[in-house]
Structures are given as structure tokens and as C-alpha cells.
Amino acid sequence: MGKVRRLGVLTSGGDCAGLNAVIRAVTYRAVRTYGWKVFGIIDGSTGLMERPLRYRELDLDMFSGTMLREGGTFLGTVNRGDPFNYPMPDGSTKDRSLDFVDGFNKLALDALIVIGGDGSMKILSQLCAVGGIGMVGVPKTIDNDVHGTDFAVGFTTAVNVVTEALDRLHPTAASHHRVMILEVMGRDAGHIAINSAISGGADVALIPEVPYRLDSIARKIDEVIREGRNHVLMVVAEGCKTEDGELATKAQSHGQMRYGGIGQYLSEHISNMTDLETRVTSLGHVQRGGTPSTRDRLLASAFGVHAVDMVAEGKLNRMTAWQERGVTDVPLEEVCIGPRSLDPNGTLIKVARGLGIYVGESEA
Template sequence: MERIAVLTSGGDAPGMNAAVRAVVRKGHHYGLDVVGVYRGYTGLIQGDFKTMDLGSVGDIIHRGGTILYSARSEAFKTPEGQNKAVEKLKEHGIDGLVVIGGDGSFRGAQALTARGFPAVGVPGTIDNDIPGTDFTIGFDTAINTVIECIDRIRDTATSHERTYVVEVMGRDAGDIALWAGLAEGAESILIPEAPYDLDEIVKRLERGSQRGKKHSIIIVAEGVGSGVEIGRQIKDKAGFETRVTVLGHIQRGGTPTAFDRVLASRMGSKAVDLLLQGESDQMVASRKNEIIGVRFDEAFTMKHQPDMSIYDLASILAI
């Protein structure tokens, strides 16, 4: 292992740059040449490579997004595209690849390992929906962004004595809604992993109103459905003045938190270690604050499940 490459793929996540920095500098620490692949698997197929020295990753640890850019690639989903990617890697003398991204990115990395090319994944997604790891890079920053936004919404909700429904991202997982909901003291949290009863939500709002509560916050994970539609149903049933805010992609950008910078640095470093140890077909994972390697197959066969004790606690505290 003398020359490795790193790419970012899928949706961007705060902390990806910190992970890229860790891969590059840990690689140089071991005397490796490190190559950056631009625009994910699209760039891999096109050979959009650039050698990265120590200075190329200077002053990026605090920046959101990814300096390597990211793109979707339909061509890479085909056997022909995957074969072309391996050809490009070998053509440039690359011996191993670090893929920073989510579930789809990891399946791409596994496709390369099936063709005999060593690849390791680093979980970077705000959704925190990758089985096998407690946390993914970008999740902590995203929930802090959501909290900051809801704090501002709460000021307006109180001033106008309104109910606010806030739709957050998360794809098919409810982690962002769950953590932000507990941190915000939301009256109700709607996540894909738990059924919800609209009548019970309305009763909770009515109980709050009867004891003099001036506003209410309901958080809806996008995997549940449209926050706009749920807000309309609540307004029709309860009769409260209701507003809906869809936070959207504002949750994906911004300066990464200290937690995400440290997590990304540890995970990027571990990815290089795994390649040098001859390991492949693995993703880096955080379990009980330990950074380890986990087989892709293990991650793909497991089902992601948020910590439902947080859901139960949020329901109790929002009584």
C-alpha cells in the first residue's frame, strides 16, 4: 500500500472536510501518496484525480460541505461503470480507496471490493441512519442547526400564541427529529419508527392550552410525511392557529461542531489504518466511543433503529 485515494459521495455533511483532512495527513504520516477524487463516483469514472499534499487540506477542518465536491452517478451503478472505475484507479497507481458517505456510497465501495479493489467506508451523513455505528459524521451539527432554528421559531410562536409544526430531514430515519425534539421540549415528535395518533396530539395541545401554555412545537421527520399536510390536519382538528416550517437543506450546511470534527478526524484516521492493515470491505464505526471496523455486510443486514428510550423520555417530559 503506497498510494491511496479518498472521495466524498452522496449528500454533503458537516465534518466531511475534517475526515478528508485526516485521511490525507494520516496517509502522509505513514509515507503514503494521497489522491483526492473529485465529484464522487462520477469523478472516479472520469479520472478526476488530484494529488493532495499537506497544505491542500489546510484550513478546512472548520468548513462545512466538502472540498472534493459530491455528485450522483447513474453510470457507476452499472457493472460497466464499476469496471471503468477500477481501471482508472489502477491506471493512476492507486492501491486503496477511502469512501466518505452514506449507505449508497458504501454499496458502491463494496462493489469495488467485489472486483478485487480494496475500499473502506467512513460514515458521513446528517441522517445518522447507517446501521452498525452509534453516530455518523454531520449528525451532531445538523441537530444543533435544527435546535438553533427552533429556538428562533419559538420566539415567534410565543409572541403570536401559535402552534408550529417543524419538518426536519432524516430520510427514512427519525434521529434528527428525536434528538432535536427532546432538546427543544417539543410537545410531540413524529418519527417513522413509531406510529402516531393525531387525536392524541390534539389532546396534548388542548391540555397545554388549558393550563395556560402560549405556544406549542411539533417536530415531524420527513420520513413520516408532509409537515404541511400534518399541520393542516392538526389545525382542522384542534382549531388552533397553526404554522408550518420546513427547514430543508439548511440542515446540511454550516460549520461542524467540535463533536463532528473530532469524530471525523478519528474515523478518517482509522480508515487509513484499516487499509494499511490489509483490511477491506469494511466501514469505520463508532461504538461506545470506540472507533472500529465493521464489515459492510454486517451493516447492510442490520436494521437502523434510533434509541427509543429518548422517544419515551420526550413523551414523558412533554406531558
């Protein structure tokens, strides 16, 4: 790759806290250190696929002190519409990958920084490969299921939100002698559920990686009551299946099926099995929004600076990562292999069980 003068940056997939902090760090480092021009692509890959192109040049004047503190992404993002099979108005699909490449070339960009999760990394890396585009990835997802990094931007903020919800549910559970079920995000991995269950003092934590039994949950609830407590806190990841192995989903307005409903399923069965009153709270997108946590701001800033340095050094087709208490980078081919699940025998599962939390059926 020749001398870099023009750098593109986009956000892709679901939003989360800390995205604006990444964009801010990218712009600060690129402009102040290297004198490059930075272009923010509007609404992810679609900004380069549409005509006219949708983008905005980013400069230091745009980033007041509030940008570091704001959730979401001011560039916008998309989490549906595969460019290789893009849905058209007539119901057909079309490969629009070359439109993406053409847009990159029309904007005369030299490299692209992509802030996304494992799905976005895979699709965007494929798009960039089609056009020989140099890409650097920055991991973000509240699910924390990106391979190669201990933490992704947005995760700790989401865990803080869930833990605060448990703190608020606890007194009302105790006041009314109820079983409180908190349904949290986590399609394929239970990172949010297990972290918040431990830090929020839950009695039951159900995650997609470990099967559970309803009668075991009922026994755990009975054990809590016999110990002298009149209430129970449960955390369940939305990607958990029913005891029979069925996914709990519901249709959205655009026809797609989304996860959701496992909390209600559990509530109905627990009520019948224990005769205890249950209530379900589904946090949903509340976990994505709000002011980024301190750790997410630090992580976003470290990733943004390192991503720009990687472009300057020609270290392309790699992703920034946090490992062993520092920022590093890993090849994209090691990242784009699907979601990173929790180890059923890992540290956090052992900690939870050591605290007496029911985390599904043990292999032992």
C-alpha cells in the same frame, strides 16, 4: 495486498458538515506517518468513471486551518446515478462498473477510502468487489442511520441546527399564540427529530418508526393549552407518512420525487381540528451546511486517522465506527443492510415520553 504507496479518497451521497475534516485527517495520517501519496477523487465515483479521470493529489499544504472548519466537501459528491445502471444521454442505462475499476487501476491506487452513508457504502462496496479493490468506509450522514456505529459524521451538526431553529421559533410561537411545525430531514429514521425535539423542548415529535393519530396530536395540543401555555412546538421528520399511510413527496426539476410536504399536511389538519393558527418551517438543506460541530470535527478526525491505519494493517472491506466511547471498525457486510432505524422502545423514545412529548402511538 502489497505495500501501499498510493491511496484514494472520495465522498459519496449527500453532503454534510465534517467531510473536509475527514479528508484532512486521512491526508495528514497517510502523508506524515506512512509517506504515501493521497489522491482525492472528484465528485465521488464519477471521478473514476469519466475520461479523463478527475482527481487531485492532496498534500499538507492544501489543508490550512480553515479546512477543518468548512462544511460540505471540496472534492464534490454525487447522490444519484447508479454505476451499475448508469443513465446515458439517450435515455438508456449502462453498467459502468468496469469503468470505475479501470479508473482505479489507471490511477495506480492501492486502496480506496470511501466517506458515505449506508447507500453509498453498499454501492461502492459492490463496485470495489467487482475489481478486487480494497476499501475502507467512513460513515457520514446527518440522518445517523448507518448500522454498526453510534454516530456518523454530520449528525450532531444537523441536530444543533435544528435545536437552534426551535430556540428561534419558540419566542415567535409564544408571541403569536401559534402551533409551530418544524419539518426536518430523516427519510427512513427519526434520529434528528427525536434528538432535537428533546433538546429543543418540543411538545410533539413525529418519526417514521412510530405511527401517529391526528386526534392524538389535537389532544396533546389541547392539553398544552389547558396547562396554561399559549403555543406549541412540533418536530416532524420528512419521512413520516400521512395518517393514512401515504408518503408526502414532491417532484424535483430533474423529475425525481423527493420527500417533503408532511409539515403542510399536518398544518392543514391541525388548523381544522383545533382552530389554532399554525405555521410550517422546513429547514431542508440548511441542516447539511455550516461549520461542523466540535463533536463532528472530533469524530471526523478519529475516523480519518483510523481509516488510514486500517489500510496500513490490511484491514480492508470494513468501516470505521464509534462504539462504547471509542473508535473501532466493523465488517462492511454488517453495514450494507439498509438504514438503521430508531428502536420504538429505545431510550430516547422513553425519555421523550417521560417529558410528556407526544411521539406517536405507544404499543402498550
